[in-house]
Structures are given as C-alpha cells and as structure tokens.
Amino acid sequence: MDENKNIQVAIFEDNPIMMDAYRSILNGSPGYLCTGSFTSCNNWKQDIEKSKPDVVLMDIEMTGINGIKATGLIKKEFPEVRILIQTVFEDDTKIFESLCAGANGYILKNTSPVKMLEAITDVQNGGVAFNPAVAAKVARLFQQFIAPMVSVPDYQLSNREKEILQLLTEGVPMPRIAEKIFLSYHTVRDHVKSIYQKLHVASATEAVSKALKEKLV
Amino acid sequence: MDENKNIQVAIFEDNPIMMDAYRSILNGSPGYLCTGSFTSCNNWKQDIEKSKPDVVLMDIEMTGINGIKATGLIKKEFPEVRILIQTVFEDDTKIFESLCAGANGYILKNTSPVKMLEAITDVQNGGVAFNPAVAAKVARLFQQFIAPMVSVPDYQLSNREKEILQLLTEGVPMPRIAEKIFLSYHTVRDHVKSIYQKLHVASATEAVSKALKEKLV
DNA sequence: AATAAAAAGCCTCAATTGAGGGATTGTTCT
DNA sequence: AGAACAATCCCTCAATTGAGGCTTTTTATT
Numbered sequence: 185m186d187e188n189k190n191i192q193v194a195i196f197e198d199n200p201i202m203m204d205a206y207r208s209i210l211n212g213s214p215g216y217l218c219t220g221s222f223t224s225c226n227n228w229k230q231d232i233e234k235s236k237p238d239v240v241l242m243d244i245e246m247t248g249i250n251g252i253k254a255t256g257l258i259k260k261e262f263p264e265v266r267i268l269i270q271t272v273f274e275d276d277t278k279i280f281e282s283l284c285a286g287a288n289g290y291i292l293k294n295t296s297p298v299k300m301l302e303a304i305t306d307v308q309n310g311g312v313a314f315n316p317a318v319a320a321k322v323a324r325l326f327q328q329f330i331a332p333m334v335s336v337p338d339y340q341l342s343n344r345e346k347e348i349l350q351l352l353t354e355g356v357p358m359p360r361i362a363e364k365i366f367l368s369y370h371t372v373r374d375h376v377k378s379i380y381q382k383l384h385v386a387s388a389t390e391a392v393s394k395a396l397k398e399k400l401v
Numbered sequence: 402m403d404e405n406k407n408i409q410v411a412i413f414e415d416n417p418i419m420m421d422a423y424r425s426i427l428n429g430s431p432g433y434l435c436t437g438s439f440t441s442c443n444n445w446k447q448d449i450e451k452s453k454p455d456v457v458l459m460d461i462e463m464t465g466i467n468g469i470k471a472t473g474l475i476k477k478e479f480p481e482v483r484i485l486i487q488t489v490f491e492d493d494t495k496i497f498e499s500l501c502a503g504a505n506g507y508i509l510k511n512t513s514p515v516k517m518l519e520a521i522t523d524v525q526n527g528g529v530a531f532n533p534a535v536a537a538k539v540a541r542l543f544q545q546f547i548a549p550m551v552s553v554p555d556y557q558l559s560n561r562e563k564e565i566l567q568l569l570t571e572g573v574p575m576p577r578i579a580e581k582i583f584l585s586y587h588t589v590r591d592h593v594k595s596i597y598q599k600l601h602v603a604s605a606t607e608a609v610s611k612a613l614k615e616k617l618v
Numbered sequence: 619a620a621t622a623a624a625a626a627g628c629c630t631c632a633a634t635t636g637a638g639g640g641a642t643t644g645t646t647c648t
Numbered sequence: 649a650g651a652a653c654a655a656t657c658c659c660t661c662a663a664t665t666g667a668g669g670c671t672t673t674t675t676a677t678t
Contacts, residue, residue: 284543287540288537288540311532311533311537312536312539315528316528317527317528320528326500327501329546344626355602355607357664359663368626371627371628373665374626374627374628377667380666386667387574388606388665389605390572393570396609561656574633576634585657585658587656587659590636591657593635603636604635604636604664605636
C-alpha cells in the first residue's frame with residue numbers, strides 16, 4: 185500500500201459555491217486531491233471511471249438522480265469506492281436510506297473542514313464516519329428497530345396454546361393439528377378459542393398476524 | 402446553561418492502571434473533572450448518586466455486574482446520565498447489546514486521549530460517539546437487520562391483490578373486505594384464490610404468515 | 619385436603635372458507 | 649384484429665371455522 189499517495193476524492197454537489205469550497209479545502213490540504221467535481225449524478229458511471237476516486241463526497245439534494253439513489257448505483261458497480269454522504273438534512277428517513285444504500289458515512293454540511301478531512305480519512309481506512317448528532321439518530325433508529333424484536337409481550341399462553349399457535353402460523357388447519365399432536369379435533373378447537381381470548385382476536389388470520397407481528401412464535 | 406462548568410465524569414473500570422490513566426487525563430484537562438472512580442458496578446446506585454456524573458466512562462469487562470448490564474440499570478434509574486462504553490473488544494454482540502442497553506457511545510481503548518475527551522464532549526452535548534471502526538460495524542449490523550426487511554420477493558401480485566392481502570393480514574374476513582373496497586363478495590374470493598396461487602399457499606393463515614414473514618405487506 | 623387452573627373431551631349451528639365450474643369487460647401487446 | 653391477461657362478477661358444494669354451552673381428568677397451588 186502506498187501511504188504517500190493522496191486520497192483521491194470526487195465531489196457530487198449541485199451548489200457551485202459549496203463545490204468550490206470543498207475543492208479548495210481538499211486541494212489545499214496535503215494528502216487529499218480532488219480528482220473530479222460534478223453537479224449531478226446523471227453521468228455517474230463515466231464520472232467515476234474518469235475521476236477514479238477513493239472517496240466520493242455525495243450531496244443528497246440534486247436534480248435528476250439523487251445522492252442516495254446514486255450511492256446505491258455506485259456501490260453496486262464500484263463496491264470498493266467509499267461514499268461519504270454530506271447534507272444539510274438529518275432526518276431519520278435520509279439517514280436510514282443512506283445506510284441501506286451502503287453509504288460509509290453521513291456528515292452534516294456544518295461540519296468543520298478539519299472534521300470533514302478527518303471523516304474522509306476515516307472512511308478511506310475502512311471506517312464509517314457519523315457526526316455525533318447523526319450517530320445519535322442511528323443509535324435511536326437501531327433501538328427502535330431492535331426493541332420490538334426482543335420485547336415479547338406476555339399473553340400468558342400455556343405451552344399447549346403456544347404449540348398450537350405455532351402450527352396455526354404455519355397454516356396447518358385444525359383437523360391436521362389434532363392429528364399431529366394427538367389431540368381430539370374438539371380439544372384443538374377449544375385451545376384455539378382460548379388463544380383468541382388471550383390475544384383478543386376473533387379469527388385464525390388475526391391470531392397469526394398478531395403472533396408474527398409481535399414475535400410470539 | 403452554565404457553559405463554564407466542568408463536565409463531571411465517573412469511571413467504572415476494574416484495571417487500576419487504566420483507571421489512573423483516565424483520571425489523570427480527565428483532571429489534567431480543563432473542562433473535565435473526574436468525580437468518581439469505581440472498580441466494579443456492584444454499588445452502581447450509590448456510586449452514581451455520590452459522584453453525580455454528567456458522563457459515565459464504562460468498561461465492559463468487570464467482575465460482578467458487567468458494564469452492559471450496568472448501562473441498562475443506570476439508564477433506567479438515571480436516564481439523564483450519558484454513558485460512554487469503553488472496551489478493548491469490538492465484536493458485534495457487545496456493540497449490539499450496548500446499543501440496546503441505551504449506551505451513548507462506544508469507543509475502543511486504543512482511542513487517543515484527545516479523541517476520548519472529544520467523545521465525552523460529544524455525548525455530553527447529546528450526540529453519540531463511535532470510533533470509525535465501531536461505526537462501520539454499527540452500519541453493517543444495521544444493514545444486516547434492515548436488509549431482510551426490505552428485500553421483498555416479487556410474487557407479481559396485482560394492486561388489487563396486494564390490497565386484499567393487506568386486509569387479510571389484518572384479520573378482516575372476506576365479506577367485510579368486499580364491503581370495504583366496494584367489490585362483490587365473489588370477486589374478493591376470486592382475488593384471494595389468485596393470491597393463493599401466486600403465493601403457493603392454500604389458506605388464509607398460510608397467506609398471512611407468508612406475507613408477514615416476507616414483508617409483503 | 620381443598621380449590622383453582624389447565625388440559626382434554628364432546629355437541630351443534632351458522633358463518634366463513636377453499637375448490638370447482640363458467641362469464642363479461644377492459645387493456646395491452648403483438 | 650386477435651390473443652393474452654387482469655379485473656370483475658356469479659354459482660355450488662364440501663370443508664373448515666367461530667361461538668355457544670357442557671363435562672371430566674389431571675395438575676399445580678395454597
């Protein structure tokens with residue numbers, strides 16, 4: 185690995201003033217080199233091939249192909265390119281979509297030049313760069329998505345009932361369930377009835393829906 | 402808000418050498434003050450009440466109550482306390498559990514003193530602090546958990562069929578569905594039939610199960 | 619030992635559902 | 649223009665399901 189080599193950065197940014205500022209920061213700092221700057225992602229493929237960036241500084245708000253969509257496309261075609269999203273917005277949806285698109289960082293436009301260069305170096309080294317505020321949102325999103333997966337509400341189902349609910353969610357009809365677990369058809373139906381009561385539902389589809397949504401099975 | 406006030410930091414760390422190092426860094430830096438240092442979390446409640454920290458530096462590997470469990474307990478009792486996990490390990494499980502426990506940051510022990518103080522300030526200001534390497538793992542975990550939620554297999558369901566499948570998963574019986582979407586009962590049943598064909602299932606419960614498991618709705 | 623709770627069993631009626639058949643109206647694509 | 653398809657509608661029969669009411673046995677729990 186050539187550690188003396190500059191980090192080559194391509195900029196996608198539709199505001200020419202911001203663009204100039206970024207280019208000046210990059211080319212004025214030893215170790216960094218801006219090898220391309222583009223005002224839209226409409227020719228992203230040629231642009232990337234021409235500028236051969238190690239890191240892409242990607243704006244989100246652009247006419248035509250937006251930065252998040254472009255991130256997905258570039259990552260698919262050039263997986264080794266590191267992409268750092270840079271935007272004024274820090275709403276959950278954009279952060280969420282950027283991460284899903286494979287972005288290697290998400291920093292806000294009020295980030296200082298020093299921090300920006302630091303972030304570029306971090307992503308170049310295989311890390312991911314978040315502003316503390318963005319990281320806070322990522323952590324919250326994380327908890328939000330993970331929490332419902334672990335907190336299983338307790339409906340006090342008996343083992344029999346859990347067993348039968350499991351089979352119901354597999355789509356096994358009650359006569360088959362009875363055969364499978366060696367209970368009479370009537371008994372199975374009684375258990376199902378009591379499941380409905382405990383889950384506050386009135387049909388098999390509802391029970392299955394609730395069971396799967398709330399991770400009961 | 403008193404901006405001149407020192408950030409009060411409590412340290413939980415069972416290695417006395419590390420402990421001393423951290424305390425020296427904190428008390429030797431203007432703006433930071435170590436108000437308590439403890440070698441275990443066994444008396445976490447009294448320790449927190451006594452040291453009144455803004456930020457807790459929390460080691461994971463401790464005898465008795467470990468740092469992750471302690472994080473959960475402290476966050477429950479003192480939600481305003483910011484907790485920065487600091488550890489030598491960067492495995493997925495620990496990062497995952499720390500986030501779920503409500504940690505406000507996760508930094509590695511090889512982090513430089515400057516970066517550590519920066520992280521403390523960041524979490525004090527409401528942000529979340531990750532090392533770039535940790536952030537990379539968080540991003541990967543995120544994609545790993547989110548990906549199966551968005552990669553929707555395509556069964557070529559028509560819009561009508563999707564609409565009806567949605568209602569089915571809510572437990573609405575077909576006669577009600579017909580009323581709701583102004584179609585005849587027979588038509589709804591025909592759509593349901595075609596849904597079953599496309600999904601390769603034979604009952605409503607199976608269809609609902611498949612729809613929820615594969616995030617079709 | 620008494621009591622409560624869960625599990626198992628049974629029956630009936632009406633509603634819902636699954637599977638078979640066939641038909642009409644549009645749209646789309648060749 | 650014709651074929652293919654999606655969307656709509658209709659009918660019937662048998663299987664399944666939901667809701668009601670009722671009994672016995674086993675298993676905790678007190």
